[in-house]
Amino acid sequence: MTVENFVSFGEQGAQLTYGSYLRLPQLLDSQHLESDPPAHDELLFITIHQVYELWFKQLLHEVSAARDAMLGGQGGGRLWWAQHLMARVHVIERVLVQQVDVLETMTPQDFLEFRQRLAPASGFQSVQFRELEFMSGAKDPRYLDRFKGITEAERQHLDARLAEPTLWDAFVAVLASFGLAAGSDEEVSASMRTVAHDRDQYAVVWALAEALLQHDELAASWRARHVVMVERMIGSKSGTGGSSGSSYLRSRLPVRYYPLLWDLRSEL
Numbered sequence: 001m002t003v004e005n006f007v008s009f010g011e012q013g014a015q016l017t018y019g020s021y022l023r024l025p026q027l028l029d030s031q032h033l034e035s036d037p038p039a040h041d042e043l044l045f046i047t048i049h050q051v052y053e054l055w056f057k058q059l060l061h062e063v064s065a066a067r068d069a070m071l072g073g074q075g076g077g078r079l080w081w082a083q084h085l086m087a088r089v090h091v092i093e094r095v096l097v098q099q100v101d102v103l104e105t106m107t108p109q110d111f112l113e114f115r116q117r118l119a120p121a122s123g124f125q126s127v128q129f130r131e132l133e134f135m136s137g138a139k140d141p142r143y144l145d146r147f148k149g150i151t152e153a154e155r156q157h158l159d160a161r162l163a164e165p166t167l168w169d170a171f172v173a174v175l176a177s178f179g180l181a182a183g184s185d186e187e188v189s190a191s192m193r194t195v196a197h198d199r200d201q202y203a204v205v206w207a208l209a210e211a212l213l214q215h216d217e218l219a220a221s222w223r224a225r226h227v228v229m230v231e232r233m234i235g236s237k238s239g240t241g242g243s244s245g246s247s248y249l250r251s252r253l254p255v256r257y258y259p260l261l262w263d264l265r266s267e268l
């Protein structure tokens with residue numbers, strides 16, 4: 001492409017520019033430090049969290065579409081699409097785990113320069129993180145009571161997630177659409193054993209079960225990586241959000257979205 005072509009192509013589209021399309025003025029004016037004088041590492045801290053929230057938004061978009069595709073069951077003809085989206089979800093989740101490395105270039109001393117300014121805020125108040133947990137299948141309404149300082153709109157988002165079907169509900173619908181019993185946990189477990197032993201007939205069902213398990217495993221990896229980072233940064237201090245800190249986070253490590261899929265491993 002010649003430079004001349006390039007210029008005329010750019011001008012055909014009239015007004016859109018890179019910066020206006022991506023809303024860069026708003027995006028790049030959204031990093032406001034609390035520390036004064038400014039602590040060098042606070043920009044990194046804000047940036048990392050904003051990147052996490054952008055990816056959480058993308059994950060909610062993908063997970064809800066995967067769920068909807070699964071809710072249609074075999075007859076809906078979109079189970080391949082659910083598989084495709086879940087594969088993307090896994091790649092994003094690996095990025096989220098690896099991104100902890102970047103924040104760990106911050107030393108505890110440098111974090112302490114601005115940490116006291118952050119209370120009572122904490123990751124505990126991440127609405128999108130909790131939405132993802134709810135949508136994945138871990139609906140714990142107690143988190144709604146424990147949320148302090150969230151807006152009415154954020155509360156509505158969470159209420160809506162509590163009311164809507166989860167990825168697990170959608171997977172159970174897939175089992176039923178294949179004529180497999182799925183009315184109780186026992187039936188689901190028995191049906192999963194059938195699926196596991198007849199992968200020829202139930203290839204898509206097995207692939208979706210593995211995709212859910214992978215999502216569960218990656219969420220567990222994030223929790224494990226986060227708590228070790230927390231211990232590195234603040235040791236056994238309590239959290240800015242008012243929890244006991246790393247011991248609260250350690251109590252969350254055994255959380256599993258799909259216990260029946262894990263139990264299946266012992267039954268094969």
Ligand code: HEM
Binds near residue numbers: 229246252
């Ligand atoms: C210096 C780095 C970090 C430290 C020291 C830290 C510390 C903590 C602590 C102590 C808690 C428990 C709540 C409380 O404050 O009492 C917490 C919760 C949480 N943090 Fe962090 N965090 C860090 C970075 C991050 C990052 C980068 C994210 C990404 C979004 C994040 C997301 C969360 C979430 C979602 C929770 C709630 C977890 C749950 O309830 O299961 N944190 N963090």
Ligand SMILES: N[C@@H](CC(=O)c1ccccc1NC=O)C(=O)O
Binds near residue numbers: 118121124240
């Ligand atoms: N809870 C952390 C502070 C922290 O990491 C944080 C503070 C405000 C907004 C997000 C945060 N990230 C994760 O908890 C602490 O106790 O040091």
